[in-house]
Amino acid sequence: MLHQLKLNKTLATVLFLGLTITPVYAHTVKVAEDVGGTLHIEPNDNPKAGESSETWIALTRRGGKIVPLKDCNCQIEVYPKPRVNGSTPLLKPALKPISTSQYQGIPGADIVFPKAGNYEIQISGTPKANANFKPFKLTFPVTVAAGKTVVTTAPSPKVVNSPNQNNQQNTQQSAQNNTINSEKNQRINPAIPLIITGVSLAGIGVLGAVLQNKK
Structure with missing residues (x-):
């Protein structure tokens, strides 16, 4: 009877430990x-x-x-x-x-x-x-543990010009504008002497007519 009691107590202890250790x-x-x-x-x-x-x-x-x-x-x-x-x-x-x-x-x-x-x-x-x-x-x-790899796309870098680059661009733009204006002036200038010559001839003709009338 005593042996049975000890056995039951041992089983109960093992069962209790199993229930508590598992979690x-x-x-x-x-x-x-x-x-x-x-x-x-x-x-x-x-x-x-x-x-x-x-x-x-x-x-x-x-x-x-x-x-x-x-x-x-x-x-x-x-x-x-x-x-x-x-x-x-x-x-x-x-x-x-x-x-x-x-x-x-x-x-x-x-x-x-x-x-x-x-x-x-x-x-x-x-x-x-x-x-x-x-x-x-x-x-x-x-x-x-290793899982998903999140791939992010980096935005394209914005190009910011330095002050020197801006000055160079402005100088180049001014030179281009001066060249264009010069070409325009060269295309216009040949007509100016013709106009002046025409005006001069007209003035001479008028002057001759006045002198002829006086005679």
């Missing part, structure tokens, strides 16, 4: 103060660069009570690794309540990791007026 193995779990957090990223905790990944953190207090987003002044930040102390976050996605089969209204966000590599997701929070838990900060390591 930990499937997701990353962190604890700070009296709040624990479980991170999950779609799809299957395998985010890809350039693709939107729905991310959620199941926050629970000691005893297993869920901390929903409506009870938490939470914010989420994404940092590249290795992370430098005092560095600004690479991303600060907006949080939204997410409901799953196990959790309702937990903090979540849509995150687009810019490239493959290692990152840290940090969620921090303080309790709202109707909540009772200590301020916390949880950091989760994330590995992002």
Whole structure:
């Protein structure tokens, strides 16, 4: 009877450990103060660069009570690794309540990791007026696989002339204008002597007629 009791106790312990370890193995779990957090990223905790990944953190207090987003002044930040102390976050996605089969209204966000590599997701929070838990900060390591390559077409560079180039262009334009005006003048000038000659002959004819009349 005693042997049977020990066996049942051992089986119960193994069953309990199996139930508790399985979620930990499937997701990353962190604890700070009296709040624990479980991170999950779609799809299957395998985010890809350039693709939107729905991310959620199941926050629970000691005893297993869920901390929903409506009870938490939470914010989420994404940092590249290795992370430098005092560095600004690479991303600060907006949080939204997410409901799953196990959790309702937990903090979540849509995150687009810019490239493959290692990152840290940090969620921090303080309790709202109707909540009772200590301020916390949880950091989760994330590995992002290669995904879409976003190809961007660079705009054609705008050519901006330097002042010297502008002066040269203005000088060339002025020279061209002077050449055109000179050619026009050359085409017009040969007619001017003919006009002057005609006027002179007409004047001589008039003068001769006047003198003839006087005789």
